Amino acid sequence: xxxxxxxxxxxxxxxxxxxxxxxxxxxxxxxxxxxxxxxxxxxxxxxxxxxxxxxxxxxxxxxxxxxxxxxxxxxxxxxxxxxxxxxxxxxxxxxxxxxxxxxxxxxxxxxxxxxxxxxxxxxxxxxxxxxxxxxxxxxxxxxxxxxxxxxxxxxxxxxxxxxxxxxxxxxxxxxx
Numbered sequence: 001x002x003x004x005x006x007x008x009x010x011x012x013x014x015x016x017x018x019x020x021x022x023x024x025x026x027x028x029x030x031x032x033x034x035x036x037x038x039x040x041x042x043x044x045x046x047x048x049x050x051x052x053x054x055x056x057x058x059x060x061x062x063x064x065x066x067x068x069x070x071x072x073x074x075x076x077x078x079x080x081x082x083x084x085x086x087x088x089x090x091x092x093x094x095x096x097x098x099x100x101x102x103x104x105x106x107x108x109x110x111x112x113x114x115x116x117x118x119x120x121x122x123x124x125x126x127x128x129x130x131x132x133x134x135x136x137x138x139x140x141x142x143x144x145x146x147x148x149x150x151x152x153x154x155x156x157x158x159x160x161x162x163x164x165x166x167x168x169x170x171x172x173x174x175x176x
Contacts, residue, residue: 002055029153033104034118036146040101047094054090062090065128072131079127096120104150114150130171 047053052060063086070079082089097120103113125140132138155161
């Protein structure tokens with residue numbers, strides 16, 4: 001019986017030549033992906049379950065928030081667009097946050113999900129939190145910036161995208 005040498009064995013990252021530093025670098029974006037995914041899911045569920053948010057008027061409603069933000073928004077036309085149907089806009093934001101959060105956690109179409117999260121954060125920064133002074137007190141700018149590394153890198157590890165990539169490589173006989 002002949003024994004061949006396996007060249008496809010999986011090496012433990014911690015025991016490899018780079019050790020823990022290589023492992024930390026390899027998974028560096030994973031905490032950011034988890035944080036943004038969980039935060040966007042939470043924000044969505046908070047909006048969808050609120051007794052006041054998805055209304056066109058009244059304290060705590062999307063309509064009232066948009067009316068208050070209009071005068072100080074960087075792009076008032078975005079607020080005007082939202083005010084045409086504040087409840088529809090509220091649902092669109094909440095469902096968009098839910099889709100982005102779930103996709104980000106799963107690593108499903110990671111770059112596209114991150115782009116969606118960045119667009120949501122950017123639009124909120126340009127409207128609701130634009131007038132926050134000093135600017136670094138407003139969290140929408142920080143969220144917008146946090147999405148950029150995920151737009152660039154996607155979800156390369158522990159993700160549906162990685163599983164699809166591995167399956168595609170396997171079907172092509174190991175070639176990329």
